[in-house]
Amino acid sequence: MLSKPKRIYLSPPHMSGNEGLFIQEAFDTNWIAPLGPHVDAFEKELASHVGTKDAAAVSSGTAAIHLALRLLGVEAGDTVFCSSLTFVASANPIVYQGATPVFIDSEWDTWNMSPQALERALCEAKQKGQLPKAVIVVNLYGQSAKMDEILSICNAFLVPVIEDAAESLGSTYKGRASGSFGRYGIYSFNGNKIISTSGGGMIVSNDAESLNKARFLATQARDNAVHYQHSQVGYNYRMSNVLAGIGRAQLEVLEERVEARRAVYERYVQTLGDMPGIQFMPELPNSRSNRWLTAITIDATQLGITVEGLIDLLAEENIEARPVWKPLHLQPVFKGAAYYPHSEHENVSEQLFYTGLCLPSGSNLTEDEQTRVITCIQKATVQSKIISA
Numbered sequence: 185m186l187s188k189p190k191r192i193y194l195s196p197p198h199m200s201g202n203e204g205l206f207i208q209e210a211f212d213t214n215w216i217a218p219l220g221p222h223v224d225a226f227e228k229e230l231a232s233h234v235g236t237k238d239a240a241a242v243s244s245g246t247a248a249i250h251l252a253l254r255l256l257g258v259e260a261g262d263t264v265f266c267s268s269l270t271f272v273a274s275a276n277p278i279v280y281q282g283a284t285p286v287f288i289d290s291e292w293d294t295w296n297m298s299p300q301a302l303e304r305a306l307c308e309a310k311q312k313g314q315l316p317k318a319v320i321v322v323n324l325y326g327q328s329a330k331m332d333e334i335l336s337i338c339n340a341f342l343v344p345v346i347e348d349a350a351e352s353l354g355s356t357y358k359g360r361a362s363g364s365f366g367r368y369g370i371y372s373f374n375g376n377k378i379i380s381t382s383g384g385g386m387i388v389s390n391d392a393e394s395l396n397k398a399r400f401l402a403t404q405a406r407d408n409a410v411h412y413q414h415s416q417v418g419y420n421y422r423m424s425n426v427l428a429g430i431g432r433a434q435l436e437v438l439e440e441r442v443e444a445r446r447a448v449y450e451r452y453v454q455t456l457g458d459m460p461g462i463q464f465m466p467e468l469p470n471s472r473s474n475r476w477l478t479a480i481t482i483d484a485t486q487l488g489i490t491v492e493g494l495i496d497l498l499a500e501e502n503i504e505a506r507p508v509w510k511p512l513h514l515q516p517v518f519k520g521a522a523y524y525p526h527s528e529h530e531n532v533s534e535q536l537f538y539t540g541l542c543l544p545s546g547s548n549l550t551e552d553e554q555t556r557v558i559t560c561i562q563k564a565t566v567q568s569k570i571i572s573a
């Protein structure tokens with residue numbers, strides 16, 4: 185029996201080799217608990233890397249979003265706007281707070297939040313006297329949203345922005361780090377992200393005072409007293425010192441990881457870019473995407489194969505590919521939530537969902553492995569053309 189070729193993952197973890205040294209140091213000093221010197225250092229190093237005043241390390245990107253909402257005073261009865269084309273973790277914390285999400289469509293240039301849909305939604309909300317407490321803007325697959333436009337609209341309505349940069353650490357927009365634009369920015373170090381602590385997250389801000397409050401809330405909101413005293417409900421959201429050690433070693437190689445993922449993207453463009461029916465996710469001028477995932481859209485009639493067909497064929501070769509995120513306004517869990525499309529005639533996030541897929545993009549993807557992916561796509565489309573001829 186033929187053995188299956190080695191599995192190619194969408195975005196596996198990629199350790200640098202130095203993580204063990206940091207972990208060993210945590211063990212040698214017995215700093216195994218949450219908090220400790222690696223956590224402090226990781227926070228400082230990350231804040232300095234992205235150019236914010238401060239950063240607070242937490243247990244996940246989701247926890248970071250939840251804390252940002254708490255810091256902005258989001259509570260039951262409030263609404264929060266959120267990009268629709270994203271992973272469900274962007275919006276779940278809105279519901280944790282008992283607030284109501286309102287979803288905003290994407291635009292074509294970045295696949296991220298449509299400024300015109302956002303403006304329409306804010307105008308309507310203002311008329312109803314129900315402005316959102318926050319807007320969560322997602323930077324999909326490493327590509328920054330149109331932050332200048334979004335910030336100027338939100339500033340006009342005095343609504344603070346939370347930048348969900350879980351996928352865009354290492355990217356820049358107009359020369360500044362993605363994730364550093366909103367009142368709060370959040371990053372994720374989940375196993376599939378561009379750098380990983382196996383699980384973890386960070387909240388960044390120029391409001392250092394409020395990040396102290398985030399640290400307080402993340403450690404069960406324990407008041408400053410010798411006995412255990414609490415006047416607010418808190419969480420157990422802090423990052424462990426062991427995992428922060430992994431994060432420090434990973435941060436050292438972030439720029440290499442961005443280079444590697446961009447090279448993977450370039451090679452896909454060189455080999456598949458001329459095929460009729462394939463289009464690549466664009467890159468906004470003046471921005472630099474970390475190309476966390478190479479995402480394409482396909483025209484099934486031109487290419488001769490559908491998104492599902494292509495994903496199935498790749499799966500037969502033991503290659504993992506995924507559709508683009510299912511927009512949150514289409515998710516059963518958010519049934520009935522308000523949604524603002526890009527325009528009366530354009531529903532960009534749905535269009536991207538029906539035609540988009542993500543290709544294996546790991547920074548440790550070898551050339552041979554990538555050739556397997558490329559060959560499979562080329563063969564699939566040639567075969568389907570022969571069959572239909």
Ligand SMILES: *Cc1c(COP(=O)(O)O)cnc(C)c1O
Pocket residue numbers: 243244245246247270271273274322348350351371372373374383384385
């Ligand atoms: C991964 C991800 C998150 C959540 O991060 P976790 O660390 O897994 O909780 C949030 N938003 C987006 C867009 C993500 O991709």
